[in-house]
Amino acid sequence: MQRQSARGAIGARVLNVAEKPSVAKEISRVLSNGRASAREGTSRYNKVWEFPYEVRGRRVTMVFTSVTGHLSNFEFADDRHRRWNGVDPRELLVNAAVAKRVPEDKRQVADNVKREARGCDSVILWLDCDREGENIAFEVLAACREANRGIAAFRARFSALSRGDADRALTNLVEPNQHESKAVDMRMELDLRLGAAFTRFNTLALQRAGVGLPVDDKGKSIVSYGPCQFPTLGFIVQRKWDIDAHVSEDFWAIKCSHSREGTTTQFEWSRGRLFDRAFASALHDLCVRANSATVIDVDGQESKRWPPHPLNTIEMQKRLNRVLRISPEQIMKIAEDLYNDGFISYPRTETDKFPNDFDYDGTLREMHQHPQFGFYVERLTTGGQFRRPPGGTKDDKAHPPIYPTKLATDAQYAQMRNKNHNAPKVYEFVCRHFLATCSYPAVALKTHVDVDIAGETFRATGVMIRERNYLDIYGPGPPEGPRLAPTYDNWGNSTLPVYTPGEQFVPTLNLHEGSTRPPDYLSEVDLLSLMESHMIGTDATQAQHIEKVVGERGYARKVGDNRLMPTELGEALVLAYDRMGVADMWLPTKRAKMEADVDAVAHNRMDPNAGLRLHLQTMLQAYDRVATDENMLTNTVGSYM
Structure with missing residues (x-):
């Protein structure tokens, strides 16, 4: 068992490296019970904490520092290939050598790791537990072994910055996973080569x-191509084309209503609507002449509305974007800060099912004193209303779903607001979502009344809520209070007057005329769903791809009710690639295949060099196609700009 060591001689020194300074600080705090000593590192951004501890039965000095994300980047090895006008962009796909190097702005961070590694016999890698984190772990290890060739390496796997998670990580240290790291290297090299080659082709041809062309804030006109951003843009453009292609059609529907007991009940026509005016009008006339509705069926049955599955990244982005109207990238920035401060578990996860040994009691205990939600925790823990969430079917094998890890005090709420006024709302959403998943479904009596008018049938439907259950925490709160805002789900009563089979009444009828409408532009929620289903990006990167397309690249803009519309340049680029016969550069199929092969490398089912060769050959064929049809690109974009 790992624990803080008692007094006595301390032997070896063990280096610990986290992905961010805030994570190093927080884990040092929880493991040392707040007694870690701090000193400056070689990098002014990466402090070093030291404290005595016991690891695998050894009393050691823990030396805890950090990096700031990736320590190394892929770049073209030859300066000639880094210059835009140095070579034909085609060379970047075939002949240009690439190297993974520490960039100038990360040299002090790397030097800090090297300096601390010299005096340590082992290193524990506390990088984020996803593929990207695994790749950074090997970058850190490479820096350590430059300074100390024989240093032993261990991987800590954790999902929250709590004492319990840190202890479990130290009890279950593993080897770093080289296959996951190689999968990231493969994707990074492909993205560098493809992005550089096609970005230079686009930009130089149009110049x-x-x-x-639009000019960015640095005074440059770069027409960027990204293997993920182009399919993301493609979804937005395709929806605009669907809207442009829509031909409106007139339709007619019979509307039926009846007033009784102070309530007006609407009955829906079983035919829905008709596109033949004469036929619809004739049926309406028959109903009007009959002037009598006969109740032919009254039925009621229990209906349930189920709580949401445990929370993963995509669902968090969708639900918060839908209600709070903040971008997925902003949501992830806030969630990362909440994680780094120890309030929620790791926010980048595909998993929507808790492990069998998840500590529900401990997590609920943390929330018991919450001033708004404490009443509901009490209901779950002592009121017999706790339900173990069955969960969904997704499991990334790295992290559990997102859940709250500690209760925020009033002072901590104030600190959250100072960082971002939406931070308390994101934190409370995670709390309410977790409590909702641990709840029973809402139960209602759903009734319907069917009537016949001159051979045409109409139906009215009503709902009477019997048990609100999870809606008391996920909705506006219990009727008796407290009231909760915002509302993430609700189910309102819509009771029907009493009708008896066989009775007749005089309905109010009218013939409604309408027109079909085109689909809306995609919302960010729609776009996230499409990216997820077509494997464009990962839960860790999808929000960034949207932000690049909409913000940084200027290929799309927000309109109306948080909808995404392509700019002239964005639409022109997709149309040009379509006309050049390389539609799969903006359709999702090519990138989805690449992601599937990256996954195969991560699971040791494919050699990364074979994967590189395969996808570079495919892209080389696409490049040769567009290079021979450069005029199509320039003419198409020119006609829009």
Whole structure:
């Protein structure tokens, strides 16, 4: 068991490296019970904490520091290939050597790791437990072994910055996973080569043709291609084309209503709507002449509305974007800060099912004193209303679903608000979602009344809530209070007057005329769903791809009710690639295949070099196609700009 060591001689020193300074600080605090000593590191951003501890039965000095994300980047090895006008962009796909190097702005961070590694016999890698984190772990290990060739390496796997998670991680240290790291290297090299080659082709071709292009804040006109951003843009453009292609059709529907007991009940026509005016009008006339509705069926049955599955990244982004109207990238930034401060578990996860040994009691105990939600925790823990969430079917084998890890005090709430005024709302959403998943479904009596008018049938439907259950925490709160905002789900009563089979009444009828409408532009929630289903990006990167397309690249913009519409340049680029015969550059199929092969490398089912060769050959064929049809690109974009 790992624990803080008692007094006495301390032997070896063990280096610990986290992905962010805030994570190193927090884990040092919880493991040392707040007694870790701090000193400056070689990098002013990466402090070093020291404290005595016991690891695998050894009393050691823990030396805890951090990096700031990736320590190394892929770049073209030859300076000639890094210059835009140095070579034909085609060379970047075939002949240009690449190297993974520490960039200048990370040299002090790397030097800090090396300095601390020299005096340690082992290193524990506390990088985020996803593929990207595994890749950074090997970058850190490479820096350590430059300074100390024989240093032993262990991987800590954790999902929250709590004492319990840190202890479990130290009890279950594993070897770093080289296959996951190689999968990330493969994707990074592909993205570098493809992005550089096609970005230079786009930009240089359009500049040569004198096409007027937007200028960024650095005074440059770069027409970027990204293997993920282009399919993301493709979804947005395809929806615009669907809207443009829509031909409106007139339709007619019979509307039926009846007033009784102070309530007006609406009955829906079983035919829905008709596109033949004469036929609809004739049926309406028959009903009007009959002037009598006969109740032919009254039925009621129990209906349930189920709580949500445990929370994963995509669902968090969708639900918060839908209600709070903040972008997925902003949501992830806030969630990362909450994680780094120890309030929620790791927010980048595909998993929507808790493990069998998850500590529900401990997590609920943390929330018991919450001033708004404490009443509901009490209901779950002592009121017999706790239900172990069955969960969904997704499991990334790295992290559990997102859940609250500690109760925020009033002072901590104030600190959250100072960082971002939406941070308390995101934190409380995670709390309410977790409590909802541990709840029973809402139960209602759903009734319907069917009537016949001149051979045409109409139905009215009513709902009477019997048990609100999870809606008391996920909705607006219990009727008796407290009231909760915002509301993430609800189910309102819509009771029907009493009708008896065989009775007749005089309905109010009218013939409604309408027109079909085109689909809406995609919302960010729609776009996230499409990216997830087509494997464009990962839960860790999808929000960034949307932000690049909408913000940084200027290929789309937000309109109306948080909808996404392509700009002239964005639509022109997709159309040009379509006309050049390389539609799969903006359709999701090519990137989905690449992600599937990255996954195969991560699970040791494919050699990364074979994967590189396969996808570079495919992209080389696409490049040769567009290079021979450069005029199509310049003419198409020019006509829009």
